[in-house]
Amino acid sequence: MFCFKHFTKEQFADCWEASREKYYRLAYCxxxxxxxxxxxxxxxxxxxxxxxxxLRQPEYFDTWMSRIIIxxxxxxxxxxxxxxxxxxYMEAPSENMFREVEKNIDVYRCLDKLSAEDRTLLxxxxxxxxxxxxxxxxxxxxxxxxxxxxxxxxxxxxxEESYGD
Numbered sequence: 216m217f218c219f220k221h222f223t224k225e226q227f228a229d230c231w232e233a234s235r236e237k238y239y240r241l242a243y244c245x246x247x248x249x250x251x252x253x254x255x256x257x258x259x260x261x262x263x264x265x266x267x268x269x270l271r272q273p274e275y276f277d278t279w280m281s282r283i284i285i286x287x288x289x290x291x292x293x294x295x296x297x298x299x300x301x302x303x304y305m306e307a308p309s310e311n312m313f314r315e316v317e318k319n320i321d322v323y324r325c326l327d328k329l330s331a332e333d334r335t336l337l338x339x340x341x342x343x344x345x346x347x348x349x350x351x352x353x354x355x356x357x358x359x360x361x362x363x364x365x366x367x368x369x370x371x372x373x374x375e376e377s378y379g380d
Contacts, residue, residue, distance in 0.1 A: 230276045238284055244338045245288035259287040278352045289331050333368050340365055
């Protein structure tokens, strides 16, 4: 990654571009909707650029942007009312669509039941494949706390799933 005292527009763009797919996946995990994820990225990019002067250590740009995206995603979900647009409701589903939904529905249903903090933890660990150390930096909590919460959360989910079967 880059090591600059002050980012220029080009350096910000280079850093952002290097991780844009990862940022998109992170936003998508929260919204499960392409357009909403892009809206979150747009807002997070704008806020990141406007507050770039607050980034103390440029080598943590990725962690810093991830935190902004997580905050924006949580804010977006609080603001958005749960409704289905008429066009999506009336769209004829394809067979491939059903297969894809069946693969992911249990995971997303499980994530939806969790608190925002727990959801963030699992998304970072298993969807973004972040290390415990990276997660602790993003969430500003000790690494051992991240490990403990993750393992307790997984145990809780397994127990709930075993009761559901």
